[in-house]
Amino acid sequence: MPRLKRNLTLAFCLLAIVGLIACSTGPSFRYEYDSAIRALTEKAATPYPETSFIVLSDPHTYAPELGTEGKAFEDYLASDRKLLKESTEILDSVIEAIEAEKASFVIVPGDLTKDGERASHELFASYLSRLEASGKQVYIVPGNHDIRNGHAFKYVGDKTERVPTVTPEEFTGIYAEYGYQEALYRDTASLSYVAEPQAGLWLLALDSCRYAKNQEDSEPITDGRFSAETLHWIEEMLMEAAKQNKAVIAMLHHGIVEHYQGQEKYSGEYLLDDYAAVSKLLAAYNVRLVFTGHYHAQDITVKRAPKANKFVFDIETGSLVTYPSPYRLVSITASQRAIVQTHRVTSIRTHPDDFQEYALAYTKSGIANIAAQAIQSYGVQPTEAENLGQQVARAFIAHYAGDESLPAGQKAISTHGLSLRGRVVVIMRRGLIQAVWRDLAPPDNNITINLKTGEWQ
Numbered sequence: 001m002p003r004l005k006r007n008l009t010l011a012f013c014l015l016a017i018v019g020l021i022a023c024s025t026g027p028s029f030r031y032e033y034d035s036a037i038r039a040l041t042e043k044a045a046t047p048y049p050e051t052s053f054i055v056l057s058d059p060h061t062y063a064p065e066l067g068t069e070g071k072a073f074e075d076y077l078a079s080d081r082k083l084l085k086e087s088t089e090i091l092d093s094v095i096e097a098i099e100a101e102k103a104s105f106v107i108v109p110g111d112l113t114k115d116g117e118r119a120s121h122e123l124f125a126s127y128l129s130r131l132e133a134s135g136k137q138v139y140i141v142p143g144n145h146d147i148r149n150g151h152a153f154k155y156v157g158d159k160t161e162r163v164p165t166v167t168p169e170e171f172t173g174i175y176a177e178y179g180y181q182e183a184l185y186r187d188t189a190s191l192s193y194v195a196e197p198q199a200g201l202w203l204l205a206l207d208s209c210r211y212a213k214n215q216e217d218s219e220p221i222t223d224g225r226f227s228a229e230t231l232h233w234i235e236e237m238l239m240e241a242a243k244q245n246k247a248v249i250a251m252l253h254h255g256i257v258e259h260y261q262g263q264e265k266y267s268g269e270y271l272l273d274d275y276a277a278v279s280k281l282l283a284a285y286n287v288r289l290v291f292t293g294h295y296h297a298q299d300i301t302v303k304r305a306p307k308a309n310k311f312v313f314d315i316e317t318g319s320l321v322t323y324p325s326p327y328r329l330v331s332i333t334a335s336q337r338a339i340v341q342t343h344r345v346t347s348i349r350t351h352p353d354d355f356q357e358y359a360l361a362y363t364k365s366g367i368a369n370i371a372a373q374a375i376q377s378y379g380v381q382p383t384e385a386e387n388l389g390q391q392v393a394r395a396f397i398a399h400y401a402g403d404e405s406l407p408a409g410q411k412a413i414s415t416h417g418l419s420l421r422g423r424v425v426v427i428m429r430r431g432l433i434q435a436v437w438r439d440l441a442p443p444d445n446n447i448t449i450n451l452k453t454g455e456w457q
Helices: 003-024 035-042 071-078 087-100 118-133 168-174 176-180 228-243 263-270 275-284 355-376 382-401 420-437
Strands: 051-055 105-109 137-141 153-156 159-162 193-198 201-205 247-251 289-292 299-304 311-316 326-332 337-344 447-450
Touching: 035 228, 051 193, 071 153, 087 118, 087 326, 105 289, 118 137, 118 168, 118 176, 137 176, 137 193, 137 201, 168 176, 176 193, 201 228, 228 247, 228 275, 263 420, 275 299, 275 311, 355 382, 382 420
Parallel strands: 051 105, 105 137, 201 247, 247 289, 289 311
Antiparallel strands: 051 326, 153 159, 193 201, 299 311, 326 337, 337 447
């Protein structure tokens, strides 16, 4: 056989083998091949008990003692969009509001701190203590910023100095009273656990973060993934819930359903790896409500099985330190309706009357500046880059607020008056901006979900 032909044959064989390996590495679950387990998933869904609870996400608490002035801190803020200076004021406001709500418990799906600083964790835990003193049990899971973060710094003038972050063991120690002591079951391969915040209702609190791979002086890994061991544990817990006739809700940091078309392509690190298989698993075991965060957007999407009455809603809650600083109140009725209501922080100490306007301007400006700098890196002139940055910011502000709808007659992003280079950049990223503007069903902020059928109003 000629050498070229032999080499090509070997190459195609290798590609075929790699393809087979790739096809076989996706997760598989017992309900897919074990008839006895499948029978568990096919029985009638256990009704949810009446309950009400609060969801707040991505508070990114930042201890002021770590520095809020100076060039180093201002440089950081210039590359971010979070209201970090105001994080404690926002917490003061939201804690006061939640204390007055008639809700049984509170869940927080991750990114509790700016960058995993131990001081910030201890500060956030003190706020949770206030909540529990008001009679509301709190349950948390880590986000990608929270553990072994190589960017745990304090800011001194024009310099950054390393400060202690936390290990997984230290994390569970600080938050022992906020889920881990109450856990019925713990996963040995992650910080996932099961709790029963109300009789008959299990909370599957899932740790989807990859902090074990984090390194000093490096950004924390944004992507989310469950190990094979944790996936096995999750299904074991779902089987146990079905056997004990427990209704289940879940929370984790990363999304389990795309929140706009093409999110996996454009921002896959905000979705759980193998999210399609995991959402199918949860739906199969009748986990109908899953609460996520991470993307800082108010957005709800749904995954349905094509034939069976199986579905799961991914209810993503925006960040407290990003406009519109929302939190959710969820009530489940005896008639099996989940009523989801969105509230916003409207007043903080330094902005008692205009916080929403301030937060909007701050977040929009931050996104626009970051986008403009990225666009200029392609050689686009500053004036054009600023124009495009404003259009990008408009789209993401709408997505963060939820229920986004492009005004009639307007384009998602306009190329009018742009140079050839500017037009090329728009062509490269137009798909993302158009997708962000196309809100997927159902409504994002206020909705009533029929937990028997998956219909909504």
